Amino acid sequence: MLRRMFGLALVSTAMVTLFAACSPSASGLRTIPVSQAETAASPVPATAVALPPAEPIKLAINCGCVQGGDGDNAYRWLTEVVTPRFEGKMREEGKTVHLEVIPGVVDAEALKKQHALDIKARQGADILAFDGFWTPEFVAAGLLKPLDELAGPAVNAWEGWAHIPPPLQAIMGYQGRRYGIAEGTDVRGLWYRKDIFKDVGLPDGWQPRSWDDIFAAARLIQQKRPDVVPLQVIGGTVNGEATTMQGWYPLLLGTGVNVYNFDTNKYTSGQAMIDALNFYKRVYVDEKLGNPRWQLVKGGRDQSQTAFHDGKIAIYAEGDYLWRAVLTEGDTALPNKESLVGWAAMPATAPGKGIRGQDYVTVSGGTGYVINPNTAHPTEAWALMSTMFSKESLDGFQKIEPRIRVRDDVAVPNDPLMTALAKQMLPLTTTRPADPSYPAVSVAIQQATERVIDGEQTPAEAAAAFEKRLTEIVGADRVERSR
Amino acid sequence: MTLYPDEARVRTWLRPPTSAAMLLPGLLLVLTFLVLPFIWTLVISLTNQQMLGPHAASWSWVGLDNYARLFDPATWLSRGGFGWSLWLTVQFVLCSAVLGQAALGLALAWTLYGQHGVVREAVFSLAIVAWILPDTVVAFAWLAILHPDQGAINVALGALGLGQPDWLYHHAMLALVLFNAWRGAAFSMLLFSAALAGIPPSYLEVATVTGASGWQKFRDLVLPLLQGAIITDLMLVILWTFNTFTPFLLTGGGPSQTTEVLSIYTYHTAFEGSLDFGRGAAISTVVLLVNLLLGLVFLAYVRRHRLHP
Numbered sequence: 001m002l003r004r005m006f007g008l009a010l011v012s013t014a015m016v017t018l019f020a021a022c023s024p025s026a027s028g029l030r031t032i033p034v035s036q037a038e039t040a041a042s043p044v045p046a047t048a049v050a051l052p053p054a055e056p057i058k059l060a061i062n063c064g065c066v067q068g069g070d071g072d073n074a075y076r077w078l079t080e081v082v083t084p085r086f087e088g089k090m091r092e093e094g095k096t097v098h099l100e101v102i103p104g105v106v107d108a109e110a111l112k113k114q115h116a117l118d119i120k121a122r123q124g125a126d127i128l129a130f131d132g133f134w135t136p137e138f139v140a141a142g143l144l145k146p147l148d149e150l151a152g153p154a155v156n157a158w159e160g161w162a163h164i165p166p167p168l169q170a171i172m173g174y175q176g177r178r179y180g181i182a183e184g185t186d187v188r189g190l191w192y193r194k195d196i197f198k199d200v201g202l203p204d205g206w207q208p209r210s211w212d213d214i215f216a217a218a219r220l221i222q223q224k225r226p227d228v229v230p231l232q233v234i235g236g237t238v239n240g241e242a243t244t245m246q247g248w249y250p251l252l253l254g255t256g257v258n259v260y261n262f263d264t265n266k267y268t269s270g271q272a273m274i275d276a277l278n279f280y281k282r283v284y285v286d287e288k289l290g291n292p293r294w295q296l297v298k299g300g301r302d303q304s305q306t307a308f309h310d311g312k313i314a315i316y317a318e319g320d321y322l323w324r325a326v327l328t329e330g331d332t333a334l335p336n337k338e339s340l341v342g343w344a345a346m347p348a349t350a351p352g353k354g355i356r357g358q359d360y361v362t363v364s365g366g367t368g369y370v371i372n373p374n375t376a377h378p379t380e381a382w383a384l385m386s387t388m389f390s391k392e393s394l395d396g397f398q399k400i401e402p403r404i405r406v407r408d409d410v411a412v413p414n415d416p417l418m419t420a421l422a423k424q425m426l427p428l429t430t431t432r433p434a435d436p437s438y439p440a441v442s443v444a445i446q447q448a449t450e451r452v453i454d455g456e457q458t459p460a461e462a463a464a465a466f467e468k469r470l471t472e473i474v475g476a477d478r479v480e481r482s483r
Numbered sequence: 484m485t486l487y488p489d490e491a492r493v494r495t496w497l498r499p500p501t502s503a504a505m506l507l508p509g510l511l512l513v514l515t516f517l518v519l520p521f522i523w524t525l526v527i528s529l530t531n532q533q534m535l536g537p538h539a540a541s542w543s544w545v546g547l548d549n550y551a552r553l554f555d556p557a558t559w560l561s562r563g564g565f566g567w568s569l570w571l572t573v574q575f576v577l578c579s580a581v582l583g584q585a586a587l588g589l590a591l592a593w594t595l596y597g598q599h600g601v602v603r604e605a606v607f608s609l610a611i612v613a614w615i616l617p618d619t620v621v622a623f624a625w626l627a628i629l630h631p632d633q634g635a636i637n638v639a640l641g642a643l644g645l646g647q648p649d650w651l652y653h654h655a656m657l658a659l660v661l662f663n664a665w666r667g668a669a670f671s672m673l674l675f676s677a678a679l680a681g682i683p684p685s686y687l688e689v690a691t692v693t694g695a696s697g698w699q700k701f702r703d704l705v706l707p708l709l710q711g712a713i714i715t716d717l718m719l720v721i722l723w724t725f726n727t728f729t730p731f732l733l734t735g736g737g738p739s740q741t742t743e744v745l746s747i748y749t750y751h752t753a754f755e756g757s758l759d760f761g762r763g764a765a766i767s768t769v770v771l772l773v774n775l776l777l778g779l780v781f782l783a784y785v786r787r788h789r790l791h792p
Contacts, residue, residue, distance in 0.1 A: 437536060450739055456739065473725060
């Protein structure tokens with residue numbers, strides 16, 4: 001009898017523990033009823049001194065980063081710089097706030113799905129790491145709210161806006177409203193291994209003036225160093241937005257056309273798309289200058305980054321993310337990168353043939369943070385955002401990862417390459433369409449590059465298939481012919 | 484004949500009002516967790532609903548449009564089409580579930596039948612370990628096993644001078660078949676071992692005495708006696724393999740959609756780009772109908788042959 005009772009007690013304890021573990025509060029995520037979220041937004045009267053000490057507030061930030069791995073720089077910034085500053089600032093205001101940095105998904109496509117599902121289910125951390133180009137899509141779906149609508153007049157009174165140029169405010173904005181703040185912006189170009197270039201007799205300070213110059217260098221490397229991959233231009237669906245942004249977009253801009261006509265708000269399709277896809281065909285099918293495996297197999301981008309780190313790729317088309325993040329974090333850190341890696345601007349097909357008649361082209365985006373509209377503490381969440389993007393915090397970030405920051409009073413310290421890059425490329429840059437349909441269009445673009453890389457379709461066939469899909473997504477009235 | 488004294492009372496007790504009340508909790512659970520979600524999926528499949536983008540806030544009814552696109556004769560068998568994915572799934576199920584799991588499991592069970600000792604214990608233990616490990620752990624291990632240079636398979640093949648194929652690039656479907664067979668053969672082996680243990684040993688002893696060979700015993704005695712177990716096993720492994728999502732962890736459906744089986748195809752459609760729930764739901768509905776059809780075929784077979792699975 002006693003044994004049976006003991007067993008029963010054990011089982012019920014186990015059940016209670018299980019249920020407790022399954023309840024939302026235990027996982028660090030909260031379900032917030034609408035009413036509670038609304039009341040929390042109302043300002044607390046300043047005379048509330050007589051009230052008993054307030055419960056400690058917990059804020060969580062989903063950083064989309066991993067300690068010691070991808071995003072380690074952001075993780076260190078948030079834990080070493082932001083957390084002590086923010087918690088200290090809150091203490092000065094008489095509040096006890098604990099900030100929890102939740103490491104998690106680093107794959108951008110997976111992070112986006114997680115955010116969408118979390119917000120839709122009225123869950124998620126208070127602050128979310130976010131890629132700027134997702135903003136219109138989330139706003140159109142009603143999953144994000146403007147900062148000032150969430151946190152009140154304190155937002156527009158923030159000193160920081162005066163130091164963030166409007167185009168950079170627009171990275172995390174849509175239709176003139178601000179939904180978040182970007183960490184910084186970026187540009188893209190061609191990165192090359194100086195050690196391989198020396199071996200084959202190419203100059204340090206290499207700067208191709210046309211696509212043919214790129215192919216000439218790659219062919220030379222193919223002949224003299226058959227053990228390395230001469231040229232890596234990212235493609236395929238497995239690599240997600242990186243395919244569009246790092247690989248395909250600079251090619252298209254080099255043909256003189258953007259995928260979006262910002263004057264008419266229409267997407268473009270035509271010969272320029274075929275020309276850009278033809279670049280992929282030359283690299284992967286005709287001349288075998290690149291490794292198609294990395295474009296088609298899951299995890300290909302990571303493998304190519306490791307290969308570049310190991311000196312197995314000569315020329316690598318990427319954003320400055322490669323220089324400031326990949327080559328400084330985790331297994332792909334390259335301590336002597338200054339002596340091993342060089343940078344060149346991405347040329348147009350030929351001098352003067354790029355968009356706006358440019359010789360060189362690039363496109364910019366940016367990742368940053370938004371406030372989850374489900375937060376129970378919008379006032380504190382905004383206080384956290386404004387602390388994160390204060391000059392002092394960003395200067396602290398620059399010590400960990402020097403890059404182009406959004407604030408004009410935050411300089412790029414001790415990194416001549418990043419400084420030169422910003423100075424030369426920012427005046428030439430453009431952006432992706434701020435349109436809710438763009439992410440779906442981007443998937444169609446990735447599909448087109450994949451079909452060409454694996455030899456399934458010719459550039460003309462893939463471009464025709466893209467146009468058909470584009471028309472399906474945005475409607476025939478929003479598609480116009482490019483050159 | 485009464486089985487026990489109170490039977491008459493129990494019979495009265497089990498008449499409709501009471502029996503219905505007893506069925507109710509079960510029915511409610513089935514209704515809430517199976518029937519309602521299915522109807523919900525069906526409803527979404529008739530819309531152009533997305534989770535993000537323009538069709539998230541203002542969706543509309545599109546009738547059978549999503550289904551028409553799945554079965555559009557111009558695209559459905561081409562790469563990225565529903566038919567293409569269905570055909571890949573059929574290959575995957577036949578090779579990895581029917582041959583790889585059921586047949587291999589039966590062969591293992593019969594080979595080890597009546598044996599005792601280290602070999603049997605070792606095979607059983609390893610097979611069960613392969614079966615009970617979590618999917619993500621197993622997938623991670625297999626990414627290492629299939630690595631073109633340092634993977635266990637290629638190290639072994641290389642040592643034998645058989646070359647080092649790039650499994651996940653050039654033979655992705657074969658790699659998935661090997662993986663799924665390895666993963667699930669243990670279940671079939673266990674099921675068949677248990678069924679074999681239920682055959683009276685005297686049957687096989689008589690067969691041996693009358694001079695039957697091993698193959699004859701298997702074909703004429705074991706197979707007919709195991710018919711019920713085989714049908715049950717086939718039904719389970721076919722349905723499990725048809726719906727498994729683990730291949731996604733190895734190939735993501737690639738390269739170039741050559742391993743995009745239906746589970747991955749559904750995921751890609753429903754969770755890529757703007758999270759196209761309308762089309763995703765349409766695919767789910769068709770997949771569910773295929774599952775129902777398979778289940779009905781098995782049940783009909785069991786009923787006709789009066790088998791007791």
